[in-house]
Amino acid sequence: MDIYREEILDHYKNPRNFGELADATYKAREANTSCGDLIELQLKLDDSVISEARFKGVGCALSIAASSMLTEEIKGKKVSEIIKLDEKFMFDLVKIDVSSMRKKCILLPLRALERALSKMNR
Amino acid sequence: MLNVEKIRKDFPILSRKIHGKPLVYVDNAATTQKPRQVISAIGEYYESHNANVHRGVHTLSTEATDMVEEARDKVCKFIGASNREEVIFVRNATEAINLVLYAWGEEHINRGDGVVTTLLEHHSNLVSWQQLAKKKQAVLKVVDIDKEGRLVLKKNDGRISHGIRREEQVLIGPLELLLDKRVKLVAVTAASNVLGTIVAIRKVVKLVRKQAPKAIVLVDGAQSVPHMPVEVQKMGVDFLVFSGHKMLGPTGIGILWGRKELLDKMSPFLFGGEMISEVRLSDTIWNRLPWKFEAGTPNMAGMIGLGAAIDYLSSVGLENIREHEKNLLSYALPRMEELEGEGIIEFYGVRNVDERLGVLTFNVTGVHAHDAAQVLDSEGIAVRSGHHCAMPLTKRLGTVATVRASFYLYNTQEEIGRLVEGIQRVKQVFRI
Numbered sequence A: 001m002d003i004y005r006e007e008i009l010d011h012y013k014n015p016r017n018f019g020e021l022a023d024a025t026y027k028a029r030e031a032n033t034s035c036g037d038l039i040e041l042q043l044k045l046d047d048s049v050i051s052e053a054r055f056k057g058v059g060c061a062l063s064i065a066a067s068s069m070l071t072e073e074i075k076g077k078k079v080s081e082i083i084k085l086d087e088k089f090m091f092d093l094v095k096i097d098v099s100s101m102r103k104k105c106i107l108l109p110l111r112a113l114e115r116a117l118s119k120m121n122r
Numbered sequence B: 001m002l003n004v005e006k007i008r009k010d011f012p013i014l015s016r017k018i019h020g021k022p023l024v025y026v027d028n029a030a031t032t033q034k035p036r037q038v039i040s041a042i043g044e045y046y047e048s049h050n051a052n053v054h055r056g057v058h059t060l061s062t063e064a065t066d067m068v069e070e071a072r073d074k075v076c077k078f079i080g081a082s083n084r085e086e087v088i089f090v091r092n093a094t095e096a097i098n099l100v101l102y103a104w105g106e107e108h109i110n111r112g113d114g115v116v117t118t119l120l121e122h123h124s125n126l127v128s129w130q131q132l133a134k135k136k137q138a139v140l141k142v143v144d145i146d147k148e149g150r151l152v153l154k155k156n157d158g159r160i161s162h163g164i165r166r167e168e169q170v171l172i173g174p175l176e177l178l179l180d181k182r183v184k185l186v187a188v189t190a191a192s193n194v195l196g197t198i199v200a201i202r203k204v205v206k207l208v209r210k211q212a213p214k215a216i217v218l219v220d221g222a223q224s225v226p227h228m229p230v231e232v233q234k235m236g237v238d239f240l241v242f243s244g245h246k247m248l249g250p251t252g253i254g255i256l257w258g259r260k261e262l263l264d265k266m267s268p269f270l271f272g273g274e275m276i277s278e279v280r281l282s283d284t285i286w287n288r289l290p291w292k293f294e295a296g297t298p299n300m301a302g303m304i305g306l307g308a309a310i311d312y313l314s315s316v317g318l319e320n321i322r323e324h325e326k327n328l329l330s331y332a333l334p335r336m337e338e339l340e341g342e343g344i345i346e347f348y349g350v351r352n353v354d355e356r357l358g359v360l361t362f363n364v365t366g367v368h369a370h371d372a373a374q375v376l377d378s379e380g381i382a383v384r385s386g387h388h389c390a391m392p393l394t395k396r397l398g399t400v401a402t403v404r405a406s407f408y409l410y411n412t413q414e415e416i417g418r419l420v421e422g423i424q425r426v427k428q429v430f431r432i
Helices: A006-015 A061-074 A085-094 A100-120 B005-009 B036-049 B061-079 B094-106 B127-136 B201-211 B260-265 B300-316 B318-341 B371-377 B391-396 B413-428
Strands: A026-030 A037-046 A049-058 B086-088 B115-116 B139-143 B166-169 B171-175 B183-189 B216-220 B239-243 B254-258 B276-281 B284-286 B347-348 B358-362 B385-386 B400-404
Touching: A006 A061, A006 B094, A037 A061, A037 A100, A049 A061, A061 A085, A061 B371, A085 A100, A100 B371, B036 B061, B036 B300, B061 B086, B094 B127, B094 B183, B094 B216, B094 B239, B094 B254, B115 B127, B115 B391, B127 B139, B127 B183, B171 B254, B183 B201, B201 B216, B254 B260, B254 B358, B300 B318, B318 B347, B318 B358, B347 B413, B358 B371, B358 B413, B371 B385, B371 B400, B371 B413
Parallel strands: B115 B139, B115 B183, B139 B171, B183 B216, B216 B239
Antiparallel strands: A026 A037, A037 A049, B086 B254, B166 B171, B239 B254, B276 B284, B347 B358, B358 B400, B385 B400
């Protein structure tokens, strides 16, 4: 089953950056209520750089793995770079071919990131 | 006894391959497959008899009208109703419930009245009444379930004593303690689409008639009518709803059965053609039952398709279908309990074959329901994962999502074996 290759299972069982970020600058939650996936993304900003990114929550292997991989990717990057991240980026990051039904699992952390970014603009 | 092999030949889709493997279709609680006989009946209608009904005197219109009204008679006989005027065609069970909400509930549920539903309900029979109660400032009450997923009817059942409490500002407890003379409606499922629990409707009705004499009883038969014989007159309820697509029929057709005395007094649900008898500029006189509740051009093909589905089910025999599913359960339950004993799955619901439909709901330990369902799909097995339109119930089970396998007359023991193997495969893929 390609969808659950080694790398995905690893990120699901040992998610990177999982846990509470004590001095988070921005937090954002997103959920797939139909699946029961719930992710909270927590970011720390230093100047315009994401110095720290964590996430917590429950969800399917795809949403957890995607969240783990995304937080690794955005750490140390400038906000101006993060804003450009889109759906294609997520699917390329995770490298899984999924049915339309599971796409929202992979996109969940991106949605949380978008929500966090929109809070920054205010 | 069913001849399953013979039956399977009637269902073209069952010969499909999924990811190179023979399809194991065990998502019947979501929707059922259609036999050639139903597909042909619909095709034949469009090929030879299609016309709008109840209008015009031309031949095709007469044929179509006779065919749909014949379908209504078939439904009437199938459910043991005494009067065809009590059989209303709707889109599905959800629409039937909403019809009662708008045509009966709006008028009869008032401030301070009690509206009782249960923790087993599908959202259609929960959200509707919840919202009506909110709008009318009525009191929503919910019948609780026990650890095995049975409805708690009495305050004392055997060794355990149950009380009422508040959960999210809603009263929840045994039916006995929720009923009083201000309760106007009791909405209850005949069988749970999540746990398969079969509800003792006659016991429910007995309690309601005794302790809430003003209340009507509406039964959601979406899961029960396709799988067990039903006799509305014996049930003693006021309304019964069910959907065609869950009983080998096409989508877009369902039934509301209601007692004539109630239906006669109810105002229409939808307005338009068919449901009128006389229209002037200032006012309208409604059509007689059942058409008073069937506005607009009906789903003729759907009605005929449902009639053909009923013919098929009747020829197999609902008692035989129930027997077959009990046999499948007798085979499946010990296997599920074995997996449970090994810590591979968490299994939900009553363990007694007589008290449940052929529905198996579980979670593979350490694996989200959607991931388990994904792996099962790769093995050709079609199950459903999620909350199954019953979020409060899923939450009560202590989880966010479950995997559900549900049988029908065309499933086999061999397929259950493949499901069990599939669960082992989930374990393998996730390296548990």
